[in-house]
Amino acid sequence: KxxxxxxxxxxxxxxxxxxxxxxxxxxxxxxxxxxxxxxxxxxxxxxxxxxxxxxxxxxxxxxxxQLGPWASPDEKGFGTASQFNTIATYPHGIVVDVRTGERFFNELADRKARADAIMTRRDEKGQPVYPIGFTNAAGASKAQTLDWGLKYKVISKAETLDELAAIYGMPAKALKAQVERWNEAVKSGIDKEFDRPMQEAIVLDQGPWYAVRMWPKVHxxxxxxxxxxxxxxxxxxxxxxxxxxxxxxxxxxxxxxxxxxxxxxxxxxxxxxxxxxxxxxxxxxxxxxxx
Ligand SMILES: Cc1cc2nc3c(=O)[nH]c(=O)nc-3n(C[C@H](O)[C@H](O)[C@H](O)COP(=O)(O)OP(=O)(O)OC[C@H]3O[C@@H](n4cnc5c(N)ncnc54)[C@H](O)[C@@H]3O)c2cc1C
CATH class of the missing domain: 3.50.50.60 (FAD/NAD(P)-binding domain)
Incomplete structure (x- = not known):
């Protein structure tokens, strides 16, 4: 009918x-x-x-x-990493280029600036080189999706920075030097490298560490x-x-x-x-x- x-x-x-x-x-x-x-x-x-x-x-x-700058290529859709990065990594951790172990942008910039920055990380063929966002247990304490992310292997756990570097193939010495520089910035309250607002930043001086690979998604x-x-x-x-x-x-x-x-x-x-x-x-x- x-x-x-x-x-x-x-x-x-x-x-x-x-x-x-x-x-x-x-x-x-x-x-x-x-x-x-x-x-x-x-x-x-x-x-x-x-x-x-x-x-x-x-x-x-x-x-x-708009692309969501908090997403991970290791799962489909919004997943577990988006919430983890919003609550834990971005306010309380740092994001580094896996090849250098160094930061490359203000992790609290607006969504467009962050997504654009992440998407500059490519190899000579133009393929993504996924950056790593990480924080420690104190930084991740309010992230509701931590357990799910660990369960589905989107989030990795490492006891030491050497172990974290080994998981993602990062240069351990450079990574540890970056974390030291970051901790100095937190103590001084000024991020000289990328001018990030420091109100929620914490000193990253002990593990365990929680980390994700990052790549933006259309949002x-x-x-x-x-x-x-x-x-x-x-x-x-x-x-x-x-x-x-x-x-x-x-x-x-x-x-x-x-x-x-x-x-x-x-x-x-x-x-x-x-x-x-x-x-x-x-x-x-x-x-x-x-x-
Ligand atoms: C994972 C995720 C998390 C988000 N989190 C937040 C947040 O925390 N805070 C916030 O403010 N915003 C958030 N947003 C954005 C916000 O949720 C969306 O912008 C909002 O829900 C859009 O609502 P809408 O009703 O305009 O469209 P939609 O919710 O997309 O609804 C449109 C509906 O129309 C239907 N439709 C489309 N075309 C047709 C058609 N031709 N015939 C019949 N039906 C059709 C679609 O199937 C859909 O059901 C989030 C978005 C996503 C994806």
Missing amino acids: IRRIGARRGVIMATGGFGRDIEYRMMQLPELNSDLDSTNHAGATAEALKQMMLIGANPIHLDQI YCMGGVKVNTQSEVLHLVSNKAIPGLYAAGEATGGIHGASRLGACAVAEGVVTGRNAGRNCAAAKPTELKQS
Whole structure:
């Protein structure tokens, strides 16, 4: 039995981003190819965005795609490392290039700066050389995913820095010298090398050590359709609202700019979803045409 479903006041597109749509994300940023994993669900595709564009919706900031700098290549999706790095490694540990045992960026910079820095670590053929993020037991004490990461061998445990260096093939002497330099920076409260904020930094003077290999994953689309303050989708040519078409959440573009701040997507979803719902419900109903 065929049923026709109509909308008398409007349609709200809350269809998310397109982080898992490899073909479409590569049209925006060719380097985001199938070598890169994503933290998103399988339905994070561009179909709905394309349908909105077909009726004139204005797409903005589509090439502003955020990569999560806390992910690991040793598991699929968000996994266990993302939480571990957010809670433990980044605030309380350091990240080093496996070839030198040395830091190479401010571990508390914004997500884009961190992901860009990690993705510079490549060999002469352009293949990733995964950096190592690590901290000690005190630094990892609040990471809820530590046990899972160890169980699934995403996180490694080492009793000494020599053992840690051996696990990942790092130069032990250089690694220990880096840790010493880091501890001096923590004690002085100033990171002369990369100007990292030091409020949460801890002295790394004893093991056991917990470490992960790191490589960013496609996480969030800052771009989407342009909307007005009523959450109505705006037309590409007229810049006026397309009658009856609303959008909310990650499907919209332009709220976050080039690097969304963590935790702001849920707030965006709540605010814009409520706004779209209210405005759509208050719209004048149209007669449904019978087909
Ligand atoms: C692992 C992970 C952790 C995150 N953590 C945080 C956090 O801590 N704080 C924060 O603020 N943000 C976080 N984010 C970002 C935030 O969760 C998302 O941006 C937000 O959930 C997007 O909500 P949404 O409703 O706009 O889209 P979604 O939740 O993606 O929902 C869109 C829905 O529409 C469906 N859909 C799409 N196209 C079609 C179609 N053509 N037909 C039918 N259905 C369709 C999809 O299948 C999906 O179910 C995280 C994201 C991920 C992936």
